[in-house]
Amino acid sequence: MNEQENILLTEAIERYISGEMSPDERLHFENLRKENSEVDQMVVAHTLFMQKMNRYNEWQKFHVSLNEIHDNLATQGKIDSPSLKGKAKLVYLFNKYKRVGSIAASIAGLTALLTSAILWSVTPKTPTAQWQDLNRSINTLTNKTRQQAEEINNLKNNHSSSMRPPEITYSSGGTGFIIDNKGLLVTNAHVIQNARSIAVANAAGVEYFAEVVYTDPVRDIALVKITDKDFKTLPPIPYGFTRKMADLAEPVFTLGYPREDIVYNQGYLSSKTGYNGDTLSCQIEIAANRGNSGSPILDNNGDVIGILNGRQKDQEGVAFFIRSRNLYNILSEIKDKEKADTSIQNVRLNTRSTLTNLSRQQQAKKIQDYVFMVKVS
Amino acid sequence: MKETILEQEILLLKGLARNDKKSTEEIYKQNYNLIQALVVNNNGTADDARDIFQESMVVLFEKARSGTFELNCQIRTYLYSVARRLWLKRLHQQNRFTEEWNDAGNMIRVDDDMDTHEQKDQEYDLMHHSIQHLGEPCKSLLEAFYFQKKSMQDIADAFGYTNSENAKTQKYKCLMRLKKLFFSRYNKK
Structure with a gap:
């Protein structure tokens, strides 16, 4: 019962604030406010809250338009801002393809697991020490190439520094x-x-x-x-x-x-x-x-x-x-x-x-x- | 010459108060680089500059909307002064050092405006927080009615209430919840 009254009153207050009431209604409502301090209090409190909500809405819209303007001006080069286009686009694409991507990734993952499992079961078990040997030989190989490259570099350097005073390297x-x-x-x-x-x-x-x-x-x-x-x-x-x-x-x-x-x-x-x-x-x-x-x-x-x-x-x-x-x-x-x-x-x-x-x-x-x-x- | 500049600026502000895109864009274009230079030269990044500039624009927007704004300085000067205060505050909050302050722009006192803005900003955050915590369908319901200004009948149709009276009751309950959420934290401050 009480709730029903409150709903009606709230509606009336909102119409009162937005000026939707007819002059007669308005007069009637204002009289009610004068007679009943509780109603008056509600009107004041609700008006305040509506104001805050309205401001929130206005600011939000304003923020949106500011961001649009910023991006527009930045892409047109009218303001010196690093354009966010690449990033924004990336986010957009990511969101768009995230589902497909995750499905594809899980399929790929499964396939990889399967293949390695099959390979593992098929390949003869070799002792791991051999692997290490192989690794090392690759390492020494790369070391050798690096040494060779360094030697070549050194030769080059010596050549160029010979034109300069010999004491300075x-x-x-x-x-x-x-x-x-x-x-x-x-x-x-x-x-x-x-x-x-x-x-x-x-x-x-x-x-x-x-x-x-x-x-x-x-x-x-x-x-x-x-x-x-x-x-x-x-x-x-x-x-x-x-x-x-x-x-x-x-x-x-x-x-x-x-x-x-x-x-x-x-x-x-x-x-x-x-x-x-x-x-x-x-x-x-x-x-x-x-x-x-x-x-x-x-x-x-x-x-x-x-x-x-x-x-x-x-x-x-x-x-x-x-x-x-x-x-x-x-x-x-x-x-x-x-x-x-x-x-x-x-x-x-x-x-x-x-x-x-x-x-x-x-x-x-x-x-x-x-x-x-x-x-x- | 000076007259016309003043008149132009008053027109721009009136447009800004209506959230007119052209005026906002014009103000943005004329002032952004100055504020960016201020922030970037004082230990900030381009993203910081964007934030600070947009917050300053909000302060100007409120000021223009309040209707009591008399233009006693150029928009540029006003924005610069506000942005400077906002940036100093942000630097202070982040404990970044500011002892070498590079600035070149004209300034006016904006203390009162900053105080009111700070309060409004807190209310904005609080409202945002409250609405986010409202949950569905309350959030969408209130947004549809109060922000998108949809009629109760449309809302009833869109949300699947059997009639607009039921939607109204639901809206009222949601509003009460929002108020409760909002004031439970508001009064603590």
Whole structure:
């Protein structure tokens, strides 16, 4: 009984709020409100709740239209947003084919199990030790090929380094790091010299095709652009580039690829000039190995002070880097040239490091996504 | 010249209040890049920027809808100020460092608007939560009646009630449940 009344009252309130009542009804209802405070209270409370529900509905619709607009504008290129089309499409396809896919997968799985069961029952039981032997021989084979490849590489390196002062060993096929998050890297000119094709790989091992867009053999700096369409613009670069000269004894660190995985090293500035008094570069005390060429040299604030380019053969731990100032000079020279690639002309180096007050672990973590292995063939 | 800009902006806001797609798109187009730069330059990603910008748009939307909004600054300035506050708050919540704050835009004080927005935003979340927890058929029933504005008869047909009176009773029960869900958490705050 009471419920029935409440239903009627709620309906009346809703019609009252939305203005659907006729003037007579309205007057009658307002009188009821005045007489019965309980009804009045209900009207107020319900109105409030309706307002909240309405707002919820409006916001929801607004969010939907905002998202539509965003995607539209992004695909039209009117706003600078990475378009989500690929991802959205993937989700759509996934949802569409998930059923079919799972059925197919389970059938495939069953078949595979069956086949292996049959094979297992048919094959004569051989002792497992034989398998291991086989494995090892394959291993030694690959080791041999690797050794041969290394020897060939060494020969090549010796050949190229013979043109340089004999005391310096330049490693080749090295490291590069991002100077523009759209995919521009800097590395050493000697890393990519005589390159037929170039690929870069990030810390996770994902490889991208790249091409050399600028080389300066005198300063030993080269710019490499990632041309791979799979490459997505990275978040803003965490480190800055400083023109300033570091002080003697200032601690420095670097991340590079002397082997397949990224390697961290630290040291200090040991001389403000480079090999044989070269003023373009500085000397540091750091454990640098083949493959470290082109690694960024950073100071405590996370500012890049230079690019590692070589070490002295007869002295342990002595390495050299090219000062960041040279990179600035090169970029401004490119800007003055008319024919240069616009993607390089528009590059502005980040001057502000966002790594200033972080611990070294955090700094390295943030930087490592921006340091790439440069593979040359 | 300044007059016409002001008039244009007032027109845009009126369109926004009606949820008119063209006006919303225009405001979006004119301001998104600025807000994205603000967020991205201050330790955020493009996705963060999208979130923050859209939340700022909601604040502007509410403001325009309230009818009391007087345009005493450019839409751009307003959005920038709101987005800046929202982003600072988000950074603070995530304990990310903010000591180097890069910004370039003009700003005005938006403290009051932020407070009302925060409350409305909480209510929105609460409503969302309550509706999601309502279960079927209550959720669809209420949505059909209150949001899609369908008639009781249509609803009865669509949901398979024998007549619109039964649907009405069911709707009432659902609404009561929703209110209970909503206020049980609302009053705790």
